[in-house]
Amino acid sequence: MGINLTNFLSSKSKDTKMMDFQDLDHLDGLSISVVSADLYKDKRDDLSMFYFREGANHASIYTQSKIISENIKWNINQKPQKIFSLIVNTRNANAFTGKQGYESLKKLANLTSKQLNQKQETDEENPRKISPKNIMFGCTGTIGETYPYEKISSNISNLVNKIRYTQNKFIWMKAALAIMTTDTKPKLSMEECYIGNEKVKIYGISKGSGMIYPNMATTLVYIFTDASLSNYILGKLLKKNITNTFNAISCDGDTSTNDMATIFATNVIKNPHVKSIKDNKIKNFDKALNKVLLNLAKRVVLDGEGASKFITVNIGKCKNEIEAKKIAFSVANSPLVKTAIAGGDPNWGRIIMAVGKAGPKINLKKLSIKFGDLTIVKEGKLFQSYDENLTSNYMKGENIQICIDIYTGKKNFTAYTMDLTKKYIEINADYRS
Amino acid sequence: MGINLTNFLSSKSKDTKMMDFQDLDHLDGLSISVVSADLYKDKRDDLSMFYFREGANHASIYTQSKIISENIKWNINQKPQKIFSLIVNTRNANAFTGKQGYESLKKLANLTSKQLNQKQETDEENPRKISPKNIMFGCTGTIGETYPYEKISSNISNLVNKIRYTQNKFIWMKAALAIMTTDTKPKLSMEECYIGNEKVKIYGISKGSGMIYPNMATTLVYIFTDASLSNYILGKLLKKNITNTFNAISCDGDTSTNDMATIFATNVIKNPHVKSIKDNKIKNFDKALNKVLLNLAKRVVLDGEGASKFITVNIGKCKNEIEAKKIAFSVANSPLVKTAIAGGDPNWGRIIMAVGKAGPKINLKKLSIKFGDLTIVKEGKLFQSYDENLTSNYMKGENIQICIDIYTGKKNFTAYTMDLTKKYIEINADYRS
Numbered sequence: 001m002g003i004n005l006t007n008f009l010s011s012k013s014k015d016t017k018m019m020d021f022q023d024l025d026h027l028d029g030l031s032i033s034v035v036s037a038d039l040y041k042d043k044r045d046d047l048s049m050f051y052f053r054e055g056a057n058h059a060s061i062y063t064q065s066k067i068i069s070e071n072i073k074w075n076i077n078q079k080p081q082k083i084f085s086l087i088v089n090t091r092n093a094n095a096f097t098g099k100q101g102y103e104s105l106k107k108l109a110n111l112t113s114k115q116l117n118q119k120q121e122t123d124e125e126n127p128r129k130i131s132p133k134n135i136m137f138g139c140t141g142t143i144g145e146t147y148p149y150e151k152i153s154s155n156i157s158n159l160v161n162k163i164r165y166t167q168n169k170f171i172w173m174k175a176a177l178a179i180m181t182t183d184t185k186p187k188l189s190m191e192e193c194y195i196g197n198e199k200v201k202i203y204g205i206s207k208g209s210g211m212i213y214p215n216m217a218t219t220l221v222y223i224f225t226d227a228s229l230s231n232y233i234l235g236k237l238l239k240k241n242i243t244n245t246f247n248a249i250s251c252d253g254d255t256s257t258n259d260m261a262t263i264f265a266t267n268v269i270k271n272p273h274v275k276s277i278k279d280n281k282i283k284n285f286d287k288a289l290n291k292v293l294l295n296l297a298k299r300v301v302l303d304g305e306g307a308s309k310f311i312t313v314n315i316g317k318c319k320n321e322i323e324a325k326k327i328a329f330s331v332a333n334s335p336l337v338k339t340a341i342a343g344g345d346p347n348w349g350r351i352i353m354a355v356g357k358a359g360p361k362i363n364l365k366k367l368s369i370k371f372g373d374l375t376i377v378k379e380g381k382l383f384q385s386y387d388e389n390l391t392s393n394y395m396k397g398e399n400i401q402i403c404i405d406i407y408t409g410k411k412n413f414t415a416y417t418m419d420l421t422k423k424y425i426e427i428n429a430d431y432r433s
Numbered sequence: 434m435g436i437n438l439t440n441f442l443s444s445k446s447k448d449t450k451m452m453d454f455q456d457l458d459h460l461d462g463l464s465i466s467v468v469s470a471d472l473y474k475d476k477r478d479d480l481s482m483f484y485f486r487e488g489a490n491h492a493s494i495y496t497q498s499k500i501i502s503e504n505i506k507w508n509i510n511q512k513p514q515k516i517f518s519l520i521v522n523t524r525n526a527n528a529f530t531g532k533q534g535y536e537s538l539k540k541l542a543n544l545t546s547k548q549l550n551q552k553q554e555t556d557e558e559n560p561r562k563i564s565p566k567n568i569m570f571g572c573t574g575t576i577g578e579t580y581p582y583e584k585i586s587s588n589i590s591n592l593v594n595k596i597r598y599t600q601n602k603f604i605w606m607k608a609a610l611a612i613m614t615t616d617t618k619p620k621l622s623m624e625e626c627y628i629g630n631e632k633v634k635i636y637g638i639s640k641g642s643g644m645i646y647p648n649m650a651t652t653l654v655y656i657f658t659d660a661s662l663s664n665y666i667l668g669k670l671l672k673k674n675i676t677n678t679f680n681a682i683s684c685d686g687d688t689s690t691n692d693m694a695t696i697f698a699t700n701v702i703k704n705p706h707v708k709s710i711k712d713n714k715i716k717n718f719d720k721a722l723n724k725v726l727l728n729l730a731k732r733v734v735l736d737g738e739g740a741s742k743f744i745t746v747n748i749g750k751c752k753n754e755i756e757a758k759k760i761a762f763s764v765a766n767s768p769l770v771k772t773a774i775a776g777g778d779p780n781w782g783r784i785i786m787a788v789g790k791a792g793p794k795i796n797l798k799k800l801s802i803k804f805g806d807l808t809i810v811k812e813g814k815l816f817q818s819y820d821e822n823l824t825s826n827y828m829k830g831e832n833i834q835i836c837i838d839i840y841t842g843k844k845n846f847t848a849y850t851m852d853l854t855k856k857y858i859e860i861n862a863d864y865r866s
Contacts, residue, residue, distance in 0.1 A: 066789045067788060068789070339861035348577065352577070356500030377529075425854060426855065428768070428772035428773065
């Protein structure tokens with residue numbers, strides 16, 4: 001099941017780096033270790049540690065849900081200048097676990113900081129003092145089940161023992177696999193760029209699969225760079241670039257208690273200081289970060305549960321971005337649009353319906369709709385040369401592009417989603433049987 | 434396919450009138466005629482005329498979509514004191530048909546008013562003068578196809594010839610069938626009540642089937658009463674009672690260009706004058722109208738495409754009704770919740786997810802969730818006596834009740850929906866093949 005990633009990505013981009021998969025290698029200042037804590041009872045890798053020997057600057061964006069998991073609470077409550085370790089477990093979301101969940105993290109943070117301090121004493125000339133608040137957690141999996149503290153805590157020393165100061169593509173792949181739940185493919189992405197004369201790396205891994213075994217599709221996104229950037233700049237950059245990447249994808253419109261996107265900067269590369277994200281020096285990094293995030297976001301959609309087609313919905317010539325986004329998601333989240341596309345049906349009437357119900361005003365006299373290069377609606381009317389056969393043929397493809405111009409202004413927004421198939425229902429209705 | 438209506442309705446209500454089906458009979462001041470204009474090319478009935486010989490007071494609520502069909506435009510543009518005829522066709526939504534669609538209705542209104550004027554001259558002592566603006570249209574079906582003016586106009590005289598001054602249950606059933614598109618069952622409902630000492634009838638028919646062959650699930654709701662009520666009072670009553678009936682149902686969150694709910698009063702029964710909907714005299718009517726609308730709304734959900742279960746989502750103890758509604762629809766529209774229920778899975782984690790993502794603040798320390806009589810979450814924690822087997826058993830039923838108390842206030846809202854099954858995808862992905 002799933003879309004052929006290579007076909008898709010190669011058709012979207014000439015950039016061979018977009019091909020399946022990019023090889024991530026060493027990133028200075030970061031160590032990765034991965035173990036099985038047997039959380040799935042099948043020995044798969046399920047517990048990862050990202051260790052920053054000198055600490056990393058960082059910024060995060062968390063789920064907008066009013067019900068958040070205990071690890072998100074932990075992360076928000078600590079306000080450390082630097083993160084020394086990110087620990088990610090799957091199988092258990094640590095959501096709706098209350099005191100047991102939160103206290104478990106507190107104990108794990110204590111334990112981890114202690115063991116990392118011992119490691120610092122052994123390895124470093126100038127050992128850093130790591131405190132529990134320097135430990136960050138990512139959790140994903142079932143909610144409402146007791147957090148498996150014992151299994152995880154008994155594996156902290158394994159994680160610490162596995163720390164190596166050189167990473168290669170295998171450990172990245174191992175980590176990307178270890179954070180997966182129902183994902184069928186690991187998601188990795190990388191770019192390199194310059195800040196001033198210094199070349200820096202941006203590496204990222206992600207998980208999320210439309211939705212949902214065992215309970216909901218948490219999206220986790222972790223970005224790592226060896227650049228020197230402040231928490232303030234990282235925060236601004238992440239917020240800016242999440243908008244048209246991870247906040248532009250929708251698999252079924254549902255949101256998890258555990259969603260989390262974090263960027264870490266190890267500050268190993270001594271690039272020129274960046275004061276503002278309007279600074280010219282940061283432009284290339286800004287673009288490269290967007291590419292990494294968009295690449296990962298698209299991989300999440302491509303791996304959407306039951307997906308057989310990748311759908312790009314571009315809303316153009318709109319009054320403002322907020323309205324364009326509303327219309328884009330009204331189309332991208334419409335079960336009717338998504339089932340029509342699953343059936344390869346050029347059912348433009350459903351697009352009209354979704355545009356109409358979105359809320360924002362439409363300039364109906366000028367409205368235009370294209371599927372790929374094929375004009376469907378022009379100046380508010382079915383295009384006179386509309387060809388049902390040609391359009392049906394287009395709909396048979398794996399990569400469906402819908403462009404809708406609203407003619408109320410100049411702004412645009414692009415949303416990404418996948419089709420809604422019987423397989424989606426199968427996965428989500430039957431997962432516990 | 435579909436839920437056993439009798440089982441469901443009888444379990445919801447002791448009222449035998451709720452049983453499948455209610456027999457509607459004569460309603461003074463209204464005539465119904467139904468023909469096949471062969472719009473489906475299979476001779477099924479597809480064109481109906483509701484004729485009010487003395488004119489009817491009326492009020493309508495139309496779709497909130499920014500793209501509306503030509504018949505809705507026509508109806509909005511005319512501002513007649515009385516409606517003499519409502520003409521409803523299926524198969525063609527007259528949406529995105531532009532000038533051809535609108536002009537067709539203008540010609541039909543001309544033609545119909547002329548023929549009805551002739552009939553008035555023949556039948557009535559004091560013939561009324563019917564003008565084109567006294568004609569109202571309901572359309573549902575495919576959008577973007579040329580409106581079948583010829584087929585419809587050539588059948589107006591058939592409709593007029595078929596006018597009889599006594600209705601029985603068969604003509605009501607025929608009309609309820611004739612307005613259907615993908616519906617598998619006609620939808621009829623009735624109540625009787627008193628205004629002062631006068632007994633009046635409220636009859637209603639409806640169509641809508643979750644969604645959508647051939648293009649989208651237009652909901653049409655037509656309510657008829659023999660009471661004497663002004664346009665103003667009818668408008669207030671309809672608006673008030675649509676909120677927790679037709680605006681409380683969701684099959685897939687999509688909205689059509691053609692949705693329309695209209696109430697007609699023939700003014701034959703000379704009940705006491707009603708000046709305000711706060712008037713005590715109208716209380717019984719108000720309640721009865723709500724019952725008729727809710728009954729019809731539930732029938733629409735029960736007939737939802739691919740539905741195997743009826744779902745009631747009650748949000749209680751909420752700050753205000755707007756927030757309660759937001760949360761109710763966040764649950765009722767969640768594909769994850771709906772697929773879990775299709776699979777008979779008591780996946781309360783997905784309910785939590787849907788409550789959390791809705792937007793309004795939740796009192797997490799007190800939050801409670803019940804499935805039917807079974808407590809799942811109490812005071813923000815999984816209930817200590819939660820029994821997975823008992824709950825699984827409950828989920829096997831056809832009628833699933835989810836009650837969620839938010840503890841931020843005293844208001845509540847109930848939404849109605851159905852589960853999301855493979856059958857839904859089948860119907861909507863493959864409908865044109």
